Amino acid sequence: MESCDGISEGKVMANIISDETIEYVGILAKLELSDEEKEQAKHDIGRMLDYVDKLNELDTSGVEPLSHVFPVHNVFREDVVTNGDEREKILANAPEEKDGAFKVPKTVE
Amino acid sequence: MAKQYETVIGLEVHVELATKTKIFCGCSTAFGGAPNTHTCPVCTGMPGSLPVLNKQVVEYAMAVGLATNCQIHQYCKFDRKNYFYPDNPQNYQISQLYLPICHDGGVEIETAAGKKVIGIHEIHMEEDAGKLVHDEWEDCSLVDYNRSGVPLIEIVSEPDMRNADEVIAYLDKLRMIVQYLGASDCKLQEGSMRADVNLSVREVGSEKFGTRTEMKNLNSFKAIARAIDGERARQIELLEEGKPVIQETRRWDDNKEYSYPMRSKEDAHDYRYFPDPDLVPVVISDEWLQAVRDRQPELRTEKLARYKREFDIPDYDAGILTESKRMADIFEETTALCGKPKKVSNWLMGETLRLLKEENMEPDELGFSPAHLAKLIELVEAGTINQTVAKEVFERVFYDNADPEKYVEEHGLKTVNDEGELKRVVEEVIAANPQSVADYKGGKDKALGFLVGQTMKAMKGKANPGAVNKLLKELLG
Ligand SMILES: [Zn+2]
Numbered sequence: 001m002e003s004c005d006g007i008s009e010g011k012v013m014a015n016i017i018s019d020e021t022i023e024y025v026g027i028l029a030k031l032e033l034s035d036e037e038k039e040q041a042k043h044d045i046g047r048m049l050d051y052v053d054k055l056n057e058l059d060t061s062g063v064e065p066l067s068h069v070f071p072v073h074n075v076f077r078e079d080v081v082t083n084g085d086e087r088e089k090i091l092a093n094a095p096e097e098k099d100g101a102f103k104v105p106k107t108v109e
Numbered sequence: 110m111a112k113q114y115e116t117v118i119g120l121e122v123h124v125e126l127a128t129k130t131k132i133f134c135g136c137s138t139a140f141g142g143a144p145n146t147h148t149c150p151v152c153t154g155m156p157g158s159l160p161v162l163n164k165q166v167v168e169y170a171m172a173v174g175l176a177t178n179c180q181i182h183q184y185c186k187f188d189r190k191n192y193f194y195p196d197n198p199q200n201y202q203i204s205q206l207y208l209p210i211c212h213d214g215g216v217e218i219e220t221a222a223g224k225k226v227i228g229i230h231e232i233h234m235e236e237d238a239g240k241l242v243h244d245e246w247e248d249c250s251l252v253d254y255n256r257s258g259v260p261l262i263e264i265v266s267e268p269d270m271r272n273a274d275e276v277i278a279y280l281d282k283l284r285m286i287v288q289y290l291g292a293s294d295c296k297l298q299e300g301s302m303r304a305d306v307n308l309s310v311r312e313v314g315s316e317k318f319g320t321r322t323e324m325k326n327l328n329s330f331k332a333i334a335r336a337i338d339g340e341r342a343r344q345i346e347l348l349e350e351g352k353p354v355i356q357e358t359r360r361w362d363d364n365k366e367y368s369y370p371m372r373s374k375e376d377a378h379d380y381r382y383f384p385d386p387d388l389v390p391v392v393i394s395d396e397w398l399q400a401v402r403d404r405q406p407e408l409r410t411e412k413l414a415r416y417k418r419e420f421d422i423p424d425y426d427a428g429i430l431t432e433s434k435r436m437a438d439i440f441e442e443t444t445a446l447c448g449k450p451k452k453v454s455n456w457l458m459g460e461t462l463r464l465l466k467e468e469n470m471e472p473d474e475l476g477f478s479p480a481h482l483a484k485l486i487e488l489v490e491a492g493t494i495n496q497t498v499a500k501e502v503f504e505r506v507f508y509d510n511a512d513p514e515k516y517v518e519e520h521g522l523k524t525v526n527d528e529g530e531l532k533r534v535v536e537e538v539i540a541a542n543p544q545s546v547a548d549y550k551g552g553k554d555k556a557l558g559f560l561v562g563q564t565m566k567a568m569k570g571k572a573n574p575g576a577v578n579k580l581l582k583e584l585l586g
Contacts, residue, residue, distance in 0.1 A: 028191075068390055070389060073389050075162065076162050077130075077135065077161045079129050079163050080135065081129055083134065083137070083149045085147075086149060087146050090145055090148045090153055091145060098247070098251055099251060100143055100145055101242070101252055103250075103251055103252075104250050104251075105250070107194070107195055
């Protein structure tokens with residue numbers, strides 16, 4: 001079976017994701033995964049990297065790196081204040097608030 | 110023989126730009142607003158909001174780059190630096206990693222050891238984070254996003270500095286350049302200029318760099334100098350004991366004069382930068398670059414040279430006059446009005462500095478208008494008021510920006526040039542002080558000074574002391 005990324009499901013993956021890697025990626029992404037989810041994620045990430053390997057087969061020497069998908073540049077604002085005080089609306093998104101501020105668990109430097 | 114160590118220092122300097130609005134939204138950057146009153150969906154990282162770049166930020170960054178002899182990347186873009194922390198509502202900071210706006214520059218510094226060029230690796234644009242305040246009562250943290258999205262440039266030096274003197278000279282040079290450009294007020298104490306110090310030590314003669322640490326929380330030139338000496342000593346001690354220096358971020362405690370490792374935000378150094386898809390690239394045309402170049406004001410180094418050349422001002426004085434843009438502006442405008450650079454310089458170097466010191470004020474805070482200082486100088490030159498009265502009037506100019514002409518008129522401070530009136534008062538003084546008169550005639554010159562003083566007092570200071578002196582001598586034969 002061919003999936004949409006052109007890599008067949010049954011094929012043995014070239015990229016094997018280790019337990020340490022999945023643990024590390026989980027920490028970076030602030031995700032807590034169950035053992036089952038970790039196995040699934042290892043499999044998925046491995047396949048993604050296989051796909052990237054496939055893309056890397058293309059000879060791109062002499063091609064400028066793409067920095068944006070749209071052929072647009074220089075979208076600017078003038079330096080003029082356009083926003084007023086919308087604290088009430090902004091704080092409506094806060095899980096908790098106190099004295100006009102977002103209240104969060106204690107952070108230590 | 111004990112080993113000799115060399116300190117290697119590089120600086121990351123953050124400068125808050127003087128724009129009216131934030132870098133990616135139309136929220137005000139004004140200081141002192143109540144928490145979260147200068148926020149919107151963009152600078153609080155609400156899903157679906159779109160950042161739009163403030164053009165002025167690009168112009169300021171270019172101006173600073175040109176003034177520090179940098180190359181400009183005419184095609185530059187923004188990247189996301191990913192980390193989780195409550196001061197960063199998007200969970201990423203928009204910064205520049207791959208194509209920073211300026212690169213490969215440098216500034217010349219001067220210390221007691223001579224002149225030296227400190228290389229600038231790059232300057233990039235980025236956004237500031239929010240402010241966290243610890244709440245003692247509930248043992249929680251409170252977040253204010255008013256500073257979130259305030260534009261910054263980060264000026265990254267090469268590891269070219271070797272001691273605290275060079276670091277201070279470099280920071281001072283950057284501060285002057287940025288202030289003269291009007292790109293920021295660069296106040297360390299208020300955080301509009303912040304310096305992180307990367308420091309390592311190595312044995313003299315070694316080519317290889319040692320392991321470096323990064324020090325944060327340095328909010329005065331003095332703290333920076335102490336932190337450098339403290340961290341150098343700490344690293345040398347480790348090396349002498351055969352222990353490794355650990356690459357880490359440390360927080361300088363200026364009261365304890367020691368740096369402490371900051372609790373590492375878990376794996377915080379893996380920022381997984383990638384191009385920000387919300388922002389399109391910035392393309393700087395040759396015309397735009399030239400327009401910014403043409404608008405560059407005269408910088409301090411050029412001003413210093415011109416003052417010496419044009420006004421024949423001594424090195425030391427020219428240094429003080431140009432140390433603050435405000436002071437230099439007052440000097441030039443006043444000189445243009447009265448045409449007497451030396452006199453203007455004297456007032457600024459003398460009374461102005463004295464009062465600034467007395468009031469613990471910075472030259473940037475000077476509030477009087479050049480027109481009033483020019484008028485005061487003209488009143489003295491014309492003999493309308495004497496030097497003593499002028500000092501009194503100057504205080505009013507300094508504190509209240511008073512119009513000297515009006516002030517002199519209203520308080521009747523004009524020097525009395527009426528010879529009859531002066532003679533009458535001098536005669537009275539002579540009559541009232543027979544002992545001093547006798548002393549003077551007996552050869553005690555000091556007695557004359559006393560009589561001049563008495564006359565000035567009787568005239569309420571409104572006499573020309575030279576004229577009083579002359580008249581007394583005449584009358585006493
Ligand atoms: Zn905003």
